[in-house]
Amino acid sequence: xxxxxxxxxxxVNNQIIIDGNDYHHIKNVMRMVKGEKVYICLNEETYIxxxxxxFDDYILFDILDKVGFNPEMFAEVTIAHGLVRREKKExxxxxxxxxxxxxxxxxxxxxxxVKPCSDENKLERQxxxxxxxxxxxxxxxxxxxxxxxxxxxxxxxxxxxxLSLFAYEESGRSNDFSLKDxxxxxxxxxxxxILVLVGxxxxxxxxxxxxxxxxxxxxxxxxxxxxxxxxxPLYVMAAISYELEMGD
Amino acid sequence: xxxxxxxxxxxVNNQIIIDGNDYHHIKNVMRMVKGEKVYICLNEETYIxxxxxxFDDYILFDILDKVGFNPEMFAEVTIAHGLVRREKKExxxxxxxxxxxxxxxxxxxxxxxVKPCSDENKLERQxxxxxxxxxxxxxxxxxxxxxxxxxxxxxxxxxxxxLSLFAYEESGRSNDFSLKDxxxxxxxxxxxxILVLVGxxxxxxxxxxxxxxxxxxxxxxxxxxxxxxxxxPLYVMAAISYELEMGD
Numbered sequence: 001x002x003x004x005x006x007x008x009x010x011x012v013n014n015q016i017i018i019d020g021n022d023y024h025h026i027k028n029v030m031r032m033v034k035g036e037k038v039y040i041c042l043n044e045e046t047y048i049x050x051x052x053x054x055f056d057d058y059i060l061f062d063i064l065d066k067v068g069f070n071p072e073m074f075a076e077v078t079i080a081h082g083l084v085r086r087e088k089k090e091x092x093x094x095x096x097x098x099x100x101x102x103x104x105x106x107x108x109x110x111x112x113x114v115k116p117c118s119d120e121n122k123l124e125r126q127x128x129x130x131x132x133x134x135x136x137x138x139x140x141x142x143x144x145x146x147x148x149x150x151x152x153x154x155x156x157x158x159x160x161x162x163l164s165l166f167a168y169e170e171s172g173r174s175n176d177f178s179l180k181d182x183x184x185x186x187x188x189x190x191x192x193x194i195l196v197l198v199g200x201x202x203x204x205x206x207x208x209x210x211x212x213x214x215x216x217x218x219x220x221x222x223x224x225x226x227x228x229x230x231x232x233p234l235y236v237m238a239a240i241s242y243e244l245e246m247g248d
Numbered sequence: 249x250x251x252x253x254x255x256x257x258x259x260v261n262n263q264i265i266i267d268g269n270d271y272h273h274i275k276n277v278m279r280m281v282k283g284e285k286v287y288i289c290l291n292e293e294t295y296i297x298x299x300x301x302x303f304d305d306y307i308l309f310d311i312l313d314k315v316g317f318n319p320e321m322f323a324e325v326t327i328a329h330g331l332v333r334r335e336k337k338e339x340x341x342x343x344x345x346x347x348x349x350x351x352x353x354x355x356x357x358x359x360x361x362v363k364p365c366s367d368e369n370k371l372e373r374q375x376x377x378x379x380x381x382x383x384x385x386x387x388x389x390x391x392x393x394x395x396x397x398x399x400x401x402x403x404x405x406x407x408x409x410x411l412s413l414f415a416y417e418e419s420g421r422s423n424d425f426s427l428k429d430x431x432x433x434x435x436x437x438x439x440x441x442i443l444v445l446v447g448x449x450x451x452x453x454x455x456x457x458x459x460x461x462x463x464x465x466x467x468x469x470x471x472x473x474x475x476x477x478x479x480x481p482l483y484v485m486a487a488i489s490y491e492l493e494m495g496d
Contacts, residue, residue, distance in 0.1 A: 069472070070472075071472040071473045071474075072472075095479055095482070098473060098474075098475050098476060098479050099471075099473070099475075099479070099483070100471070100473055136474065136476065137473040137474045137475065137476075138473060138474045139473060175495075176494075177494045177495035179490070179494060180490065180494040180495060181495075222489075223347075223348065223489040223490075223493050223494070224317075224318075224319040224320075224493060225319045225346060225347070225348055225385040225386060225387060226319075226346075226384065226385045226386045227346050227347075227385065228346060228384065228385075231343055231346050231347070231482075234343070234479075234482050234483075234486065235347070235482075235486040235489070235490075238482065238483040238486035238487055238490070239486055239487070239490040241470075241471040241483070242427070242428065242471075242483075242486070242487040242490055242491070243490070245471050245472060246424075246425045246427060246428040246471070247423075247425035247428060247429075
């Protein structure tokens with residue numbers, strides 16, 4: 001069953017309208033007819049709705065039921081990621097949506113080999129990837145993707161988080177158990193949001209490590225092997241899911 | 249520093265010879281000269297070696313030191329995976345090598361959309377991917393990749409494992425904590441090897457689920473979201489690393 005993510009819409013008298021791109025998709029791509037059912041994701045809830053009727057530029061749906069099951073993580077996880085090439089970034093976006101991430105922030109770091117770019121077409125493409133991955137993994141909200149920011153801006157942002165970590169490759173080589181320690185502490189104290197920074201291909205400079213540590217970030221290792229910059233965010237997300245979503 | 253994985257070779261009087269493809273790579277690609285250093289991985293140890301001299305079809309290296317740090321997981325993890333398309337398979341190979349897997353076995357399952365194929369060229373290509381990923385992640389042994397087998401053969405094979413799991417999407421939807429339970433039990437009892445089966449795109453048939461349960465496999469969920477067939481093995485590997493490699 002097709003899944004549509006709506007924003008700025010409301011259910012009125014158990015009915016809801018769909019317009020814009022989704023209208024086109026339902027009418028011309030899916031060629032749906034009256035009575036066909038879809039999932040509608042709205043305000044972090046998922047509803048089952050049935051097509052009532054077509055109008056000139058919108059479609060009216062009847063809400064039939066609410067899906068009780070919530071696939072979202074109780075913790076909101078933001079992955080901040082040193083700027084990497086487009087293919088790597090898209091690969092990461094796709095996977096961390098499946099793994100439950102809440103936000104992705106590209107960060108312009110000293111060893112990033114690509115330059116920050118806020119090309120609207122690219123952002124649109126990324127949003128499409130996120131939408132598809134969200135449908136695929138049956139999420140009921142869309143992960144947010146931000147325009148690139150500087151390290152300084154990231155450090156300012158980190159003040160809004162209960163826990164800020166950075167995945168430092170030197171940590172992992174020497175029996176570093178801090179990821180587990182930090183996540184358990186987070187869980188025990190019923191905290192709400194986590195920020196994890198993963199470096200670009202070349203990793204962190206000494207200055208960046210010092211700056212992060214001085215700004216309240218904790219260094220964590222991701223096991224004894226060296227992970228690529230596009231694998232590290234997946235490890236982080238899986239570890240957080242395993243720690244927080246699978247019982248004590 | 250370049251890393252070479254040698255098989256069927258021995259260190260004699262603190263020297264070792266490199267021939268074949270690696271000989272070509274050192275001489276013609278890297279254009280190394282006397283005195284240059286490389287890592288040599290042999291029998292799950294990593295050595296630092298220095299180029300001594302070139303001969304007609306081999307190169308002699310002096311062993312200088314052994315690397316004390318061992319990046320390998322103490323548990324040997326085999327990922328069995330319903331047959332999937334080449335690109336997905338290669339993506340999984342690359343990532344699970346980084347995440348520490350020991351073996352990859354493709355399995356011909358009811359809902360696999362591709363047919364088993366044991367094309368030698370493809371196997372060579374896969375071995376190359378594994379070698380590159382092993383170098384990248386600083387492992388000291390190469391993950392094994394097998395030719396496709398049947399479900400019946402997999403079940404026979406599973407008798408050699410201390411723990412056999414299958415990642416069943418229906419499990420994850422209903423607060424299934426069995427992955428954590430099983431891994432903790434495994435750890436507590438100092439077991440050695442784990443087999444995890446991940447289904448193809450279409451998942452498992454009811455018959456397959458019954459057969460697996462009757463054959464000593466345990467069903468485990470991978471969190472409340474639906475993961476793609478190429479993401480599930482990464483979740484499994486990260487969870488195993490997190491549970492077994494990061495302290496109690």
